[in-house]
Amino acid sequence: MPKIIPVPDELSQPFWDAVNERRLIVQNCIGCDRLQYPPGVDCRVCESATGVEWKEVEGKGHIAAYIVIEDGRLNRRMPDQPYNLALVTLDEDPTVNFYSNLPGTPPYEVPVGAAVEVTFEEVAPGQLIHEWKVVE
Amino acid sequence: MTSSNDFQWRRDRDGLGVWEHRGNVAVVGYGHSPVDRRWDGVDLDSSLGAYTIMACEKAMEQAGVTIDQVDGIVCCDSHIAGGSGGTASQWAPRPYFDPPYDSEYGLTLINAQWLINTMGFKNVKFAPTGVPTIGEMVGMASQAVGDGVCSTCLVIYPTGNMEGRYRRGGENADDYARGARQWTVPWGNHGGNDFINIFPHRQYLMKYGGEHEDLVHFVRNQHKNGMLTPWGYNATHNIQPISVEDYIGSRPILNPLRIWDCDRPVNASAAYVFTTAERAQDMKSQPVYVLNHSQHNFAFRTTQPDLDEVEMWTDRQAARMYEGAGLGPADVDIFNPYDGYSIMTQFFLEGFQWHGVKRGEALSFYAGDITVKGPHPFSSSGGNLGNGRTRTAMYTDSIEQLRGTAGDRQVTVRAETALCAFSTPSSGGWLMLGKYPS
Numbered sequence: 198m199p200k201i202i203p204v205p206d207e208l209s210q211p212f213w214d215a216v217n218e219r220r221l222i223v224q225n226c227i228g229c230d231r232l233q234y235p236p237g238v239d240c241r242v243c244e245s246a247t248g249v250e251w252k253e254v255e256g257k258g259h260i261a262a263y264i265v266i267e268d269g270r271l272n273r274r275m276p277d278q279p280y281n282l283a284l285v286t287l288d289e290d291p292t293v294n295f296y297s298n299l300p301g302t303p304p305y306e307v308p309v310g311a312a313v314e315v316t317f318e319e320v321a322p323g324q325l326i327h328e329w330k331v332v333e
Numbered sequence: 334m335t336s337s338n339d340f341q342w343r344r345d346r347d348g349l350g351v352w353e354h355r356g357n358v359a360v361v362g363y364g365h366s367p368v369d370r371r372w373d374g375v376d377l378d379s380s381l382g383a384y385t386i387m388a389c390e391k392a393m394e395q396a397g398v399t400i401d402q403v404d405g406i407v408c409c410d411s412h413i414a415g416g417s418g419g420t421a422s423q424w425a426p427r428p429y430f431d432p433p434y435d436s437e438y439g440l441t442l443i444n445a446q447w448l449i450n451t452m453g454f455k456n457v458k459f460a461p462t463g464v465p466t467i468g469e470m471v472g473m474a475s476q477a478v479g480d481g482v483c484s485t486c487l488v489i490y491p492t493g494n495m496e497g498r499y500r501r502g503g504e505n506a507d508d509y510a511r512g513a514r515q516w517t518v519p520w521g522n523h524g525g526n527d528f529i530n531i532f533p534h535r536q537y538l539m540k541y542g543g544e545h546e547d548l549v550h551f552v553r554n555q556h557k558n559g560m561l562t563p564w565g566y567n568a569t570h571n572i573q574p575i576s577v578e579d580y581i582g583s584r585p586i587l588n589p590l591r592i593w594d595c596d597r598p599v600n601a602s603a604a605y606v607f608t609t610a611e612r613a614q615d616m617k618s619q620p621v622y623v624l625n626h627s628q629h630n631f632a633f634r635t636t637q638p639d640l641d642e643v644e645m646w647t648d649r650q651a652a653r654m655y656e657g658a659g660l661g662p663a664d665v666d667i668f669n670p671y672d673g674y675s676i677m678t679q680f681f682l683e684g685f686q687w688h689g690v691k692r693g694e695a696l697s698f699y700a701g702d703i704t705v706k707g708p709h710p711f712s713s714s715g716g717n718l719g720n721g722r723t724r725t726a727m728y729t730d731s732i733e734q735l736r737g738t739a740g741d742r743q744v745t746v747r748a749e750t751a752l753c754a755f756s757t758p759s760s761g762g763w764l765m766l767g768k769y770p771s
Protein backbone atom coordinates (compact mmCIF):
# COMPACT_ATOMS: atom_id res chain seq x y z
CA MET A 198 0.00 0.00 0.00
CA PRO A 199 1.21 3.53 -0.66
CA LYS A 200 2.06 5.67 2.30
CA ILE A 201 -0.13 8.45 3.61
CA ILE A 202 0.11 11.58 1.51
CA PRO A 203 1.38 14.82 3.06
CA VAL A 204 -0.64 17.95 2.38
CA PRO A 205 1.66 20.96 2.04
CA ASP A 206 0.66 24.19 3.75
CA GLU A 207 2.03 27.70 3.53
CA LEU A 208 4.94 26.91 5.85
CA SER A 209 5.82 23.54 4.36
CA GLN A 210 5.27 24.23 0.65
CA PRO A 211 8.97 25.06 -0.07
CA PHE A 212 10.00 21.88 1.72
CA TRP A 213 7.71 19.60 -0.27
CA ASP A 214 8.55 21.44 -3.51
CA ALA A 215 12.21 20.60 -2.86
CA VAL A 216 11.39 16.98 -2.01
CA ASN A 217 9.52 16.74 -5.31
CA GLU A 218 12.78 17.84 -6.96
CA ARG A 219 14.61 15.12 -4.96
CA ARG A 220 16.36 17.62 -2.71
CA LEU A 221 16.28 17.69 1.11
CA ILE A 222 16.10 21.15 2.64
CA VAL A 223 15.70 22.12 6.28
CA GLN A 224 15.53 25.46 8.01
CA ASN A 225 18.62 27.22 9.29
CA CYS A 226 18.29 29.77 12.08
CA ILE A 227 19.91 33.07 11.19
CA GLY A 228 20.20 33.89 14.91
CA CYS A 229 21.85 30.76 16.31
CA ASP A 230 22.93 28.95 13.14
CA ARG A 231 21.16 25.72 14.03
CA LEU A 232 19.32 23.45 11.62
CA GLN A 233 15.62 22.90 12.22
CA TYR A 234 13.20 20.21 11.04
CA PRO A 235 10.21 20.00 10.96
CA PRO A 236 9.96 23.60 9.88
CA GLY A 237 8.57 26.25 12.21
CA VAL A 238 7.63 29.89 11.96
CA ASP A 239 10.58 30.69 14.27
CA CYS A 240 13.61 28.88 15.63
CA ARG A 241 12.44 26.61 18.46
CA VAL A 242 15.77 26.90 20.27
CA CYS A 243 16.57 30.62 20.41
CA GLU A 244 13.25 32.10 19.18
CA SER A 245 15.40 34.69 17.43
CA ALA A 246 13.60 37.53 15.70
CA THR A 247 16.05 37.37 12.81
CA GLY A 248 14.19 34.38 11.45
CA VAL A 249 14.99 31.21 9.59
CA GLU A 250 16.00 30.45 6.02
CA TRP A 251 15.91 27.27 3.94
CA LYS A 252 19.15 25.37 3.47
CA GLU A 253 19.84 22.25 1.43
CA VAL A 254 21.52 19.45 3.38
CA GLU A 255 23.56 16.52 2.20
CA GLY A 256 21.08 13.85 3.17
CA LYS A 257 23.37 11.65 5.19
CA GLY A 258 22.41 10.25 8.57
CA HIS A 259 22.59 7.39 11.05
CA ILE A 260 20.00 5.10 12.61
CA ALA A 261 19.59 5.99 16.30
CA ALA A 262 16.84 3.49 17.22
CA TYR A 263 13.89 1.67 15.70
CA ILE A 264 10.61 -0.05 16.45
CA VAL A 265 8.41 -2.35 14.39
CA ILE A 266 4.84 -1.24 13.90
CA GLU A 267 2.73 -4.39 14.21
CA ASP A 268 -0.65 -2.99 15.27
CA GLY A 269 -0.81 0.71 14.42
CA ARG A 270 -3.93 2.83 14.07
CA LEU A 271 -3.49 4.17 10.53
CA ASN A 272 -5.89 2.48 8.11
CA ARG A 273 -3.83 3.04 5.00
CA ARG A 274 -0.68 1.53 6.51
CA MET A 275 -2.25 -1.61 7.97
CA PRO A 276 -1.47 -3.86 4.98
CA ASP A 277 2.22 -2.92 5.44
CA GLN A 278 2.37 -4.33 8.98
CA PRO A 279 4.79 -5.33 10.36
CA TYR A 280 7.08 -2.53 9.17
CA ASN A 281 10.10 -0.75 10.55
CA LEU A 282 9.96 2.75 11.90
CA ALA A 283 13.46 4.05 12.44
CA LEU A 284 14.72 7.23 13.99
CA VAL A 285 17.37 8.76 11.75
CA THR A 286 19.66 11.54 12.94
CA LEU A 287 21.11 13.98 10.43
CA ASP A 288 24.91 13.89 10.25
CA GLU A 289 25.15 17.67 9.79
CA ASP A 290 23.33 18.13 13.13
CA PRO A 291 22.38 14.97 15.06
CA THR A 292 19.84 16.89 17.16
CA VAL A 293 17.75 16.97 13.97
CA ASN A 294 15.95 13.69 13.34
CA PHE A 295 13.61 12.10 10.81
CA TYR A 296 11.41 9.04 10.65
CA SER A 297 12.05 6.33 8.11
CA ASN A 298 10.55 2.98 7.17
CA LEU A 299 14.00 2.01 5.81
CA PRO A 300 12.96 0.75 2.37
CA GLY A 301 14.94 -2.37 1.53
CA THR A 302 15.56 -3.37 5.15
CA PRO A 303 13.36 -6.29 6.30
CA PRO A 304 11.32 -5.78 9.47
CA TYR A 305 13.24 -6.49 12.70
CA GLU A 306 16.57 -6.57 10.82
CA VAL A 307 17.55 -2.98 11.41
CA PRO A 308 21.28 -2.24 11.82
CA VAL A 309 21.15 0.35 14.62
CA GLY A 310 24.04 2.76 14.26
CA ALA A 311 24.38 2.19 10.51
CA ALA A 312 24.80 4.99 8.01
CA VAL A 313 21.81 5.92 5.86
CA GLU A 314 21.23 8.28 2.97
CA VAL A 315 18.15 10.07 1.82
CA THR A 316 16.03 8.67 -0.98
CA PHE A 317 12.67 9.70 -2.36
CA GLU A 318 9.50 7.71 -2.75
CA GLU A 319 6.34 8.55 -4.68
CA VAL A 320 3.22 8.38 -2.49
CA ALA A 321 0.81 9.95 -4.98
CA PRO A 322 1.20 11.16 -8.56
CA GLY A 323 3.62 14.09 -8.37
CA GLN A 324 4.10 13.84 -4.59
CA LEU A 325 7.32 12.41 -3.22
CA ILE A 326 8.32 11.94 0.40
CA HIS A 327 11.81 11.69 1.84
CA GLU A 328 12.93 8.26 2.97
CA TRP A 329 16.24 6.82 4.10
CA LYS A 330 18.16 3.76 2.91
CA VAL A 331 20.95 1.89 4.62
CA VAL A 332 24.27 2.58 2.88
CA GLU A 333 25.68 -0.75 1.73
CA MET B 334 -17.97 33.58 35.42
CA THR B 335 -14.24 33.32 35.04
CA SER B 336 -12.75 31.63 32.04
CA SER B 337 -9.41 29.89 32.19
CA ASN B 338 -8.04 32.42 29.73
CA ASP B 339 -8.17 35.43 32.04
CA PHE B 340 -6.93 33.69 35.18
CA GLN B 341 -3.18 33.21 35.48
CA TRP B 342 -2.91 29.97 37.37
CA ARG B 343 -0.08 28.01 35.77
CA ARG B 344 3.23 27.33 37.46
CA ASP B 345 4.98 26.26 34.30
CA ARG B 346 8.40 27.86 34.48
CA ASP B 347 11.68 26.98 36.18
CA GLY B 348 12.75 28.83 39.31
CA LEU B 349 9.38 30.02 40.63
CA GLY B 350 10.36 29.47 44.28
CA VAL B 351 8.13 28.10 47.02
CA TRP B 352 4.44 28.13 46.10
CA GLU B 353 2.80 31.09 47.78
CA HIS B 354 -0.22 29.03 48.86
CA ARG B 355 1.76 26.04 50.12
CA GLY B 356 -0.34 24.27 52.74
CA ASN B 357 -3.22 26.75 52.47
CA VAL B 358 -5.28 24.63 50.08
CA ALA B 359 -6.69 21.20 50.93
CA VAL B 360 -8.34 18.26 49.25
CA VAL B 361 -11.30 17.15 51.35
CA GLY B 362 -13.13 14.60 49.27
CA TYR B 363 -13.08 12.30 46.29
CA GLY B 364 -15.62 10.18 44.50
CA HIS B 365 -15.42 7.50 41.84
CA SER B 366 -18.13 6.12 39.62
CA PRO B 367 -18.08 2.45 38.70
CA VAL B 368 -15.43 1.77 36.06
CA ASP B 369 -16.91 0.06 33.01
CA ARG B 370 -15.06 -1.06 29.95
CA ARG B 371 -17.49 0.82 27.69
CA TRP B 372 -20.81 2.60 27.72
CA ASP B 373 -23.34 0.41 25.89
CA GLY B 374 -25.19 3.33 24.31
CA VAL B 375 -28.46 2.24 25.94
CA ASP B 376 -28.36 2.46 29.73
CA LEU B 377 -28.55 6.12 30.76
CA ASP B 378 -27.81 5.21 34.38
CA SER B 379 -24.31 4.22 33.31
CA SER B 380 -23.68 7.04 30.85
CA LEU B 381 -20.71 9.33 31.28
CA GLY B 382 -23.08 12.00 32.56
CA ALA B 383 -24.74 9.75 35.13
CA TYR B 384 -21.35 8.51 36.29
CA THR B 385 -20.05 12.06 36.60
CA ILE B 386 -23.01 13.10 38.73
CA MET B 387 -22.43 10.04 40.89
CA ALA B 388 -18.74 10.88 41.33
CA CYS B 389 -19.58 14.49 42.28
CA GLU B 390 -22.18 13.37 44.81
CA LYS B 391 -19.75 10.92 46.41
CA ALA B 392 -16.99 13.51 46.64
CA MET B 393 -19.30 16.10 48.18
CA GLU B 394 -20.76 13.52 50.57
CA GLN B 395 -17.30 12.50 51.75
CA ALA B 396 -16.34 16.14 52.40
CA GLY B 397 -19.71 17.03 53.86
CA VAL B 398 -20.15 19.77 51.28
CA THR B 399 -23.58 20.72 49.96
CA ILE B 400 -24.45 21.74 46.43
CA ASP B 401 -24.96 25.33 47.62
CA GLN B 402 -21.45 25.51 49.07
CA VAL B 403 -19.76 24.67 45.79
CA ASP B 404 -18.61 27.88 44.10
CA GLY B 405 -16.09 26.47 41.64
CA ILE B 406 -16.29 23.71 39.01
CA VAL B 407 -13.23 22.69 37.03
CA CYS B 408 -14.32 20.07 34.52
CA CYS B 409 -12.72 19.16 31.23
CA ASP B 410 -15.05 18.24 28.41
CA SER B 411 -13.88 14.64 28.29
CA HIS B 412 -11.03 12.51 27.17
CA ILE B 413 -13.08 9.96 25.36
CA ALA B 414 -11.28 6.95 23.97
CA GLY B 415 -13.92 5.74 21.57
CA GLY B 416 -13.75 4.29 18.11
CA SER B 417 -12.63 7.40 16.34
CA GLY B 418 -10.93 9.16 19.19
CA GLY B 419 -10.52 12.77 20.09
CA THR B 420 -13.07 15.20 18.82
CA ALA B 421 -14.30 12.72 16.22
CA SER B 422 -15.63 10.39 18.88
CA GLN B 423 -19.22 11.42 19.33
CA TRP B 424 -22.70 9.98 19.70
CA ALA B 425 -24.13 11.80 16.68
CA PRO B 426 -25.48 11.07 14.13
CA ARG B 427 -27.41 8.64 16.32
CA PRO B 428 -30.55 10.21 17.84
CA TYR B 429 -30.24 11.79 21.25
CA PHE B 430 -32.35 11.01 24.30
CA ASP B 431 -34.67 12.98 26.58
CA PRO B 432 -33.08 15.84 28.56
CA PRO B 433 -30.51 16.07 30.01
CA TYR B 434 -29.19 13.69 27.36
CA ASP B 435 -30.44 15.67 24.37
CA SER B 436 -26.98 16.57 23.06
CA GLU B 437 -23.44 15.22 23.23
CA TYR B 438 -23.29 16.61 26.76
CA GLY B 439 -23.93 13.88 29.26
CA LEU B 440 -23.06 11.20 26.68
CA THR B 441 -19.59 11.85 25.32
CA LEU B 442 -18.84 15.26 26.80
CA ILE B 443 -19.31 16.81 30.22
CA ASN B 444 -18.76 20.43 31.12
CA ALA B 445 -19.43 22.71 34.06
CA GLN B 446 -22.53 24.23 32.48
CA TRP B 447 -24.19 20.85 31.93
CA LEU B 448 -23.47 19.92 35.54
CA ILE B 449 -24.78 23.25 36.82
CA ASN B 450 -28.00 22.75 34.85
CA THR B 451 -28.40 19.09 35.64
CA MET B 452 -27.34 18.97 39.29
CA GLY B 453 -28.68 22.39 40.28
CA PHE B 454 -25.58 24.20 41.50
CA LYS B 455 -26.65 27.75 42.35
CA ASN B 456 -23.57 29.54 43.62
CA VAL B 457 -20.86 28.69 41.12
CA LYS B 458 -18.74 31.75 40.34
CA PHE B 459 -15.72 29.96 38.83
CA ALA B 460 -16.45 27.59 35.95
CA PRO B 461 -13.73 27.99 33.35
CA THR B 462 -14.11 26.65 29.82
CA GLY B 463 -11.35 25.07 27.79
CA VAL B 464 -10.15 23.20 30.85
CA PRO B 465 -7.11 20.95 30.34
CA THR B 466 -6.60 17.40 31.63
CA ILE B 467 -6.67 16.21 35.24
CA GLY B 468 -2.89 16.60 35.41
CA GLU B 469 -3.29 20.34 35.08
CA MET B 470 -6.84 20.75 36.48
CA VAL B 471 -5.72 19.95 40.02
CA GLY B 472 -3.20 22.79 39.75
CA MET B 473 -5.81 25.12 38.32
CA ALA B 474 -8.18 24.38 41.19
CA SER B 475 -5.41 24.69 43.79
CA GLN B 476 -4.40 28.09 42.46
CA ALA B 477 -8.02 29.25 42.20
CA VAL B 478 -8.73 28.32 45.82
CA GLY B 479 -5.39 29.76 46.99
CA ASP B 480 -6.00 33.03 45.15
CA GLY B 481 -9.56 33.27 46.47
CA VAL B 482 -11.16 33.00 43.03
CA CYS B 483 -13.40 30.37 44.62
CA SER B 484 -13.38 28.62 47.97
CA THR B 485 -14.94 25.20 47.42
CA CYS B 486 -14.07 23.74 44.05
CA LEU B 487 -15.08 20.49 42.39
CA VAL B 488 -12.49 19.01 40.04
CA ILE B 489 -14.10 16.53 37.68
CA TYR B 490 -12.46 14.18 35.21
CA PRO B 491 -14.67 12.07 32.94
CA THR B 492 -13.06 9.45 30.71
CA GLY B 493 -15.50 8.00 28.22
CA ASN B 494 -15.31 4.91 26.08
CA MET B 495 -17.82 3.62 23.58
CA GLU B 496 -17.64 0.76 21.12
CA GLY B 497 -14.84 0.37 18.61
CA ARG B 498 -11.12 -0.06 18.72
CA TYR B 499 -9.07 2.66 20.35
CA ARG B 500 -8.67 5.66 18.06
CA ARG B 501 -9.37 3.89 14.82
CA GLY B 502 -11.21 6.06 12.36
CA GLY B 503 -11.29 9.83 12.28
CA GLU B 504 -8.04 11.31 11.00
CA ASN B 505 -6.37 7.92 11.40
CA ALA B 506 -8.55 6.66 8.54
CA ASP B 507 -7.51 9.56 6.31
CA ASP B 508 -5.29 8.96 3.26
CA TYR B 509 -3.82 12.44 3.74
CA ALA B 510 -1.68 13.96 6.49
CA ARG B 511 -2.35 17.59 7.32
CA GLY B 512 -0.78 20.09 9.70
CA ALA B 513 1.67 18.64 12.19
CA ARG B 514 0.74 15.15 11.00
CA GLN B 515 2.54 15.69 7.66
CA TRP B 516 5.83 15.15 9.56
CA THR B 517 4.86 11.90 11.31
CA VAL B 518 1.95 10.05 9.72
CA PRO B 519 3.44 9.25 6.28
CA TRP B 520 5.96 6.96 8.03
CA GLY B 521 3.38 5.35 10.35
CA ASN B 522 3.44 7.43 13.55
CA HIS B 523 -0.23 8.01 14.37
CA GLY B 524 0.71 10.42 17.13
CA GLY B 525 0.53 9.87 20.87
CA ASN B 526 2.52 9.04 23.94
CA ASP B 527 3.24 5.53 22.72
CA PHE B 528 5.37 6.89 19.87
CA ILE B 529 6.74 9.82 21.89
CA ASN B 530 8.13 7.47 24.52
CA ILE B 531 9.00 4.24 22.72
CA PHE B 532 12.09 5.67 21.00
CA PRO B 533 13.57 7.20 24.17
CA HIS B 534 12.76 3.89 25.88
CA ARG B 535 14.70 1.98 23.20
CA GLN B 536 17.62 4.38 23.61
CA TYR B 537 17.35 3.94 27.38
CA LEU B 538 17.79 0.16 27.05
CA MET B 539 20.75 0.63 24.74
CA LYS B 540 22.41 3.19 27.00
CA TYR B 541 21.85 1.59 30.41
CA GLY B 542 21.30 -2.06 29.57
CA GLY B 543 18.33 -4.29 30.31
CA GLU B 544 15.55 -5.76 28.22
CA HIS B 545 12.13 -4.42 27.45
CA GLU B 546 10.67 -7.48 29.17
CA ASP B 547 12.21 -6.30 32.45
CA LEU B 548 9.18 -4.01 32.68
CA VAL B 549 7.04 -7.02 33.57
CA HIS B 550 7.91 -6.61 37.25
CA PHE B 551 6.49 -3.11 37.23
CA VAL B 552 3.44 -4.06 35.15
CA ARG B 553 2.64 -7.01 37.43
CA ASN B 554 2.99 -4.84 40.50
CA GLN B 555 0.56 -2.33 39.01
CA HIS B 556 -1.90 -5.17 38.46
CA LYS B 557 -1.45 -6.35 42.05
CA ASN B 558 -2.03 -2.86 43.43
CA GLY B 559 -5.04 -2.55 41.16
CA MET B 560 -6.56 -5.66 42.72
CA LEU B 561 -6.23 -3.86 46.07
CA THR B 562 -8.11 -0.81 44.79
CA PRO B 563 -11.80 -1.56 45.40
CA TRP B 564 -13.25 0.92 42.90
CA GLY B 565 -10.88 0.18 40.00
CA TYR B 566 -11.60 -1.76 36.83
CA ASN B 567 -9.30 -4.67 37.64
CA ALA B 568 -10.66 -5.25 41.15
CA THR B 569 -14.30 -4.93 40.09
CA HIS B 570 -13.81 -7.27 37.13
CA ASN B 571 -11.44 -9.72 38.81
CA ILE B 572 -8.59 -9.13 36.39
CA GLN B 573 -5.83 -11.18 37.99
CA PRO B 574 -2.24 -9.98 37.62
CA ILE B 575 -0.60 -11.32 34.48
CA SER B 576 2.26 -13.78 34.69
CA VAL B 577 5.70 -13.18 33.25
CA GLU B 578 4.81 -15.69 30.49
CA ASP B 579 1.55 -13.85 29.70
CA TYR B 580 3.46 -10.63 29.34
CA ILE B 581 6.23 -12.00 27.17
CA GLY B 582 3.75 -13.84 24.95
CA SER B 583 1.38 -10.91 24.57
CA ARG B 584 0.59 -9.12 21.34
CA PRO B 585 3.16 -6.57 20.17
CA ILE B 586 1.73 -3.17 19.24
CA LEU B 587 4.77 -1.01 18.49
CA ASN B 588 7.32 -3.73 19.01
CA PRO B 589 8.76 -3.91 21.66
CA LEU B 590 5.69 -2.16 23.16
CA ARG B 591 3.11 -4.85 23.99
CA ILE B 592 -0.57 -4.75 24.75
CA TRP B 593 0.14 -5.13 28.48
CA ASP B 594 2.27 -1.99 28.39
CA CYS B 595 -0.86 -0.02 27.51
CA ASP B 596 -3.68 0.93 29.86
CA ARG B 597 -7.25 -0.23 29.21
CA PRO B 598 -9.69 2.48 28.09
CA VAL B 599 -12.75 2.66 30.33
CA ASN B 600 -15.99 4.58 30.82
CA ALA B 601 -15.80 6.23 34.22
CA SER B 602 -15.70 9.51 36.07
CA ALA B 603 -14.03 10.88 39.19
CA ALA B 604 -14.42 14.05 41.24
CA TYR B 605 -12.42 15.81 43.97
CA VAL B 606 -13.26 18.65 46.35
CA PHE B 607 -10.62 21.33 46.87
CA THR B 608 -11.06 24.03 49.50
CA THR B 609 -9.07 26.32 51.76
CA ALA B 610 -7.10 24.77 54.60
CA GLU B 611 -9.12 26.95 56.93
CA ARG B 612 -12.51 25.70 55.74
CA ALA B 613 -11.19 22.15 55.68
CA GLN B 614 -10.98 22.20 59.49
CA ASP B 615 -14.78 22.24 59.71
CA MET B 616 -15.39 19.51 57.16
CA LYS B 617 -16.19 15.96 58.00
CA SER B 618 -13.27 14.27 56.26
CA GLN B 619 -9.59 14.40 57.05
CA PRO B 620 -7.98 17.00 54.76
CA VAL B 621 -4.76 16.53 52.87
CA TYR B 622 -2.88 19.68 51.95
CA VAL B 623 -1.57 20.88 48.61
CA LEU B 624 2.12 21.67 48.97
CA ASN B 625 2.77 22.55 45.32
CA HIS B 626 1.49 22.20 41.81
CA SER B 627 3.28 22.64 38.51
CA GLN B 628 2.70 22.21 34.80
CA HIS B 629 4.90 21.74 31.77
CA ASN B 630 4.49 21.72 28.02
CA PHE B 631 7.89 21.31 26.44
CA ALA B 632 8.28 21.95 22.72
CA PHE B 633 9.87 19.19 20.66
CA ARG B 634 13.24 20.23 19.30
CA THR B 635 12.77 18.09 16.17
CA THR B 636 10.57 15.26 14.84
CA GLN B 637 10.96 12.83 17.72
CA PRO B 638 12.08 13.47 21.31
CA ASP B 639 15.15 11.44 22.20
CA LEU B 640 16.40 10.12 25.53
CA ASP B 641 18.44 13.25 26.29
CA GLU B 642 15.42 15.45 25.77
CA VAL B 643 13.11 13.27 27.89
CA GLU B 644 15.65 13.13 30.72
CA MET B 645 16.11 16.89 30.61
CA TRP B 646 12.33 17.43 30.67
CA THR B 647 11.77 15.12 33.62
CA ASP B 648 14.71 16.67 35.51
CA ARG B 649 13.06 20.06 35.09
CA GLN B 650 9.67 18.76 36.25
CA ALA B 651 11.28 17.37 39.38
CA ALA B 652 13.20 20.57 40.08
CA ARG B 653 10.03 22.66 39.75
CA MET B 654 8.06 20.41 42.08
CA TYR B 655 10.73 20.10 44.74
CA GLU B 656 11.47 23.82 44.70
CA GLY B 657 7.81 24.84 44.96
CA ALA B 658 7.12 22.41 47.79
CA GLY B 659 10.34 23.19 49.63
CA LEU B 660 11.06 19.46 49.72
CA GLY B 661 13.61 17.08 48.24
CA PRO B 662 13.55 13.49 46.97
CA ALA B 663 14.15 12.02 50.43
CA ASP B 664 11.03 13.79 51.75
CA VAL B 665 8.61 12.08 49.37
CA ASP B 666 6.86 9.07 50.88
CA ILE B 667 4.27 8.18 48.23
CA PHE B 668 5.12 8.36 44.54
CA ASN B 669 2.38 7.91 41.97
CA PRO B 670 3.67 8.87 38.51
CA TYR B 671 1.77 8.33 35.27
CA ASP B 672 1.89 4.87 33.72
CA GLY B 673 -0.56 4.98 30.79
CA TYR B 674 2.23 3.37 28.80
CA SER B 675 4.60 1.44 31.05
CA ILE B 676 7.59 2.63 29.02
CA MET B 677 7.54 6.20 30.32
CA THR B 678 7.33 5.63 34.07
CA GLN B 679 11.05 5.02 34.57
CA PHE B 680 11.80 8.52 33.30
CA PHE B 681 9.78 10.01 36.17
CA LEU B 682 11.14 7.64 38.82
CA GLU B 683 14.69 8.57 37.90
CA GLY B 684 14.04 12.26 37.27
CA PHE B 685 12.47 12.67 40.71
CA GLN B 686 15.10 10.32 42.21
CA TRP B 687 12.47 8.71 44.40
CA HIS B 688 14.12 6.39 46.94
CA GLY B 689 17.47 7.43 45.50
CA VAL B 690 16.89 5.84 42.08
CA LYS B 691 19.29 7.43 39.59
CA ARG B 692 19.32 7.45 35.80
CA GLY B 693 19.57 3.93 34.45
CA GLU B 694 18.59 2.22 37.70
CA ALA B 695 14.82 1.86 37.29
CA LEU B 696 14.74 -1.65 35.86
CA SER B 697 16.80 -3.09 38.70
CA PHE B 698 14.64 -1.13 41.14
CA TYR B 699 11.52 -2.72 39.56
CA ALA B 700 13.06 -6.16 40.01
CA GLY B 701 13.38 -5.58 43.76
CA ASP B 702 10.59 -5.33 46.33
CA ILE B 703 8.20 -2.61 45.13
CA THR B 704 5.11 -4.10 46.78
CA VAL B 705 2.96 -1.82 48.92
CA LYS B 706 3.95 -3.70 52.07
CA GLY B 707 7.67 -3.49 51.33
CA PRO B 708 10.27 -0.78 51.81
CA HIS B 709 9.79 0.79 48.35
CA PRO B 710 6.02 0.93 47.68
CA PHE B 711 6.35 2.37 44.20
CA SER B 712 3.16 3.54 42.48
CA SER B 713 0.98 2.27 45.31
CA SER B 714 -2.12 3.29 43.34
CA GLY B 715 -1.69 0.64 40.67
CA GLY B 716 -2.09 3.56 38.27
CA ASN B 717 -3.86 3.12 34.98
CA LEU B 718 -2.35 -0.26 34.19
CA GLY B 719 -3.91 -1.59 37.39
CA ASN B 720 -7.22 0.28 37.44
CA GLY B 721 -8.10 1.18 33.87
CA ARG B 722 -7.51 4.43 32.06
CA THR B 723 -9.24 6.75 34.55
CA ARG B 724 -6.07 8.81 35.06
CA THR B 725 -7.20 9.47 38.62
CA ALA B 726 -5.99 6.48 40.67
CA MET B 727 -2.71 8.29 41.32
CA TYR B 728 -4.55 11.13 43.05
CA THR B 729 -7.02 9.05 45.04
CA ASP B 730 -4.37 6.64 46.31
CA SER B 731 -2.18 9.55 47.40
CA ILE B 732 -5.05 11.04 49.40
CA GLU B 733 -5.88 7.68 50.96
CA GLN B 734 -2.28 6.87 51.86
CA LEU B 735 -1.86 10.22 53.65
CA ARG B 736 -5.16 9.75 55.46
CA GLY B 737 -4.24 6.19 56.38
CA THR B 738 -7.38 4.88 54.67
CA ALA B 739 -5.80 2.93 51.80
CA GLY B 740 -6.93 -0.39 53.27
CA ASP B 741 -5.05 -3.37 51.88
CA ARG B 742 -2.90 -0.94 49.89
CA GLN B 743 -1.82 1.05 52.93
CA VAL B 744 1.94 1.32 52.89
CA THR B 745 3.98 0.32 55.92
CA VAL B 746 6.53 3.09 55.47
CA ARG B 747 5.92 6.70 56.51
CA ALA B 748 3.08 8.32 54.54
CA GLU B 749 3.14 12.06 55.09
CA THR B 750 3.87 13.41 51.61
CA ALA B 751 2.78 12.25 48.16
CA LEU B 752 3.69 13.16 44.59
CA CYS B 753 1.07 12.33 42.01
CA ALA B 754 0.54 13.12 38.35
CA PHE B 755 -1.16 12.64 35.09
CA SER B 756 1.87 13.79 33.19
CA THR B 757 3.91 12.64 30.27
CA PRO B 758 7.55 13.64 29.88
CA SER B 759 6.56 16.44 27.52
CA SER B 760 3.27 17.73 28.95
CA GLY B 761 0.95 17.62 31.95
CA GLY B 762 1.34 18.51 35.59
CA TRP B 763 2.27 17.35 39.06
CA LEU B 764 0.73 17.73 42.50
CA MET B 765 2.46 17.43 45.87
CA LEU B 766 0.20 16.57 48.78
CA GLY B 767 0.97 16.57 52.49
CA LYS B 768 -0.65 15.03 55.53
CA TYR B 769 0.25 18.27 57.31
CA PRO B 770 0.12 21.81 55.92
CA SER B 771 3.81 22.37 56.52
Ligand SMILES: [Zn+2]
Nearest residue numbers: 226229240243
Ligand atom coordinates in the same frame (compact mmCIF):
# COMPACT_ATOMS: atom_id res chain seq x y z
ZN1 LIG C 1 17.91 29.86 16.69
